[in-house]
Amino acid sequence: MSINKSKSVFDVDGKPPISKATPLAIQHVLAMIVGNITPAIIVAGVVGLSSSDRTLLVQCAMFTAGIATLIQLYPLWKIGARLPVVMGVSFAYVPTLISLGKSYGIAGIFGAQLIGGIVAILVGIFIKPLRKYFPPIVAGTVVLTIGLSLYPVATKYIGGGAGASDFGSYLNIGIAVITLAVVLFCNQFTKGYFKLASILVGIVAGYIVALIAGIVDFSPVAEAGWFALPKPMHFGMEFYPSAIISMVIIYIVNSVQAVGDLSSTTVGGLGREVKDEELSGGIIGNGLTSVVTSFFGGLPTATFSQNVGIVVMTKVVSRFVIAIAAGFILLAGFIPKFGALMTTIPQSVLGGATITVFAMITMTGIKLIIQDELSNRNVTIVGLAIALGMGITQVPEILSQFPQWVTTVFGTSAVVISSIVAFVLNIVLPKKTLADEEKERNEIENLENKVIGA
Structure with a gap:
């Protein structure tokens, strides 16, 4: 049976009928939407944004994800991968965003993001010689640390949110x-x-329970408009050297992490290895997106692994399908009421849902680590990097x-400490x-036997 490639969902350049493509596109939107808006909600809470600014930050998260995805699908010159990937605001940046938000506020975050995006562009240009310095043992250690460092965030959300008057109440924990x-x-x-939208279904169920319990506040929705454009420099931009250093490190690590997602897309969905120009274009595109959207309130983006999983599982690689998904995502970015509605989700509901996401991030790190053999050298890299990263941040007064x-x-x-330690140890320690x-x-044992025999 011949397949018209121009309309096939299994062809990168295929353009299937709208009726067939739309349900497949919605599937991608459902898979990414919670992961995309939650970092914005978390950051908004950390820096203490007003209700209207919280709505705007969520709105910008959708706008940014839509633009970033379209750039990857339909490259401009060498900017973009031309692969069926979905981009969105990444949880991988959340630990760093939280620490920077507490110290420097939202303007400090966007100043550091601007420089981090520029560095990501440079990483994309030179990704081919850089790849060897980030084998699975290093990348996996970083991803594992990201997952571990996010657990306190989810736990605080389960209790109702840090500082909540009813923190740890039976109601909050019950809803979670x-x-x-x-x-x-x-x-x-x-x-x-x-199954694919399990997190979304869980949030809807928790939200219904919260509605019945009377703890959902709809006033932000009533106050929000129906249509609005992102506001340039609304959140401002400030530059702090220490914030920039932290963000640059995370951008480098996550740029290299994109290698994994882009490789999974081509191997699992297209049946071939990823090309150097696809890796380079993908990372450059993500860096440029971060630079541009930092002026509009869009937080750092990355490839969404859950959507990569959908592509690998279904083999639907049509860029047209993903473009329709990007259109829905982008449309949501222009509707403030949508963003406002998302901010009404109680923190206990988000906590119950995101704890599974953070657990999966942790397990992804472990899967990456065990791609390499667990030699004494590799065990030392992983163990020491995580020990120093988690240990120092839990006792920060050691640096007083x-x-x-x-x-x-x-x-x-x-994440910053673990990234540096794993990177340096991988270079310094002899490869055994x-x-x-x-x-x-065996040589030591033979030598001992000879000594004893003598």
Whole structure:
């Protein structure tokens, strides 16, 4: 049976009928929407934004994701991967955004993001020689640390949000547990859309319970308009060296992480290895998006692994399908009432849903780590990087005798420390395989036997 490639959903350049493409596109929107808006809600809470500014930040998250996705689908010159990937505001940046937000506010975040985006562009240009410095053992250690460092965020949300008057109440924890239970049920016991959109279904269930309990405030929705354009420089932009250093490190790490998602897309969806120009264009496109959207209130973006998973599982690689999804995402970015509605989700509901996301990030890190053999060398890299990253950030006063910028860069984000330690150790430590280590032990044993025999 011949397939008209020009209309096939299994062809990158295929343009299937709208009736066929739209449901597939909505599937991608459902998979990414919660992960895209939640970082904005978290950051808004940390920096203490007003209700209207919280709505705007969520609105900008959707606008940014739509633009970033379209750039990847339909490149301009060498900017974009030309691959069926969905972009969105990434949880990988959240630990750093939280620490910078507490110290420098929202303007400090966007100033650091501007420089970080420029560095990402440079990484994209030179990605081919840089890839060897970020093997799975290094990338996996960073991803694992990101997951671990996000657990306190989810736990505070489960309790109702840090500083909430009813923090840890039976109601908050109960709503979070119900949300989590629905997510787990849909993910493990259902199929199709319910399985793919398990987090969204869980949030809807938790939201309904919260409505019944009377803890949802709709005043932000009533105050928001129906249509609005993003406001340039509304949040301002300030530059702090320590904030810039932290953000640059995370941008470098996440730029290299994009290699994994883009590779998964081509291998799993297209049946081939990713090309250097696709990697370069994808990272450059993401860096440029970050630079541009930092002026409009859009937080840092990255490839969304859950959407990569959908592409790999369904083999639907049509860029046209993803473009329709990007259109829906972009449209939401121009509708303030949508953003306002998202901010009415109680924090306990978000906590019950995001704890599973953070758990998956952690397990993704472990999967990356075990792609390399667990030799003594590799175990040392992973163990020491995580120990120093998590340890120092849990006891930040250990850096109290150092200049303030040292505390800001290294005492507030475990990801920064773990990234640096894993990167340096991977270069410095001699590369020994399990076979090499066994050979060494045998040589030592033989030497001891000779000494005893003598």
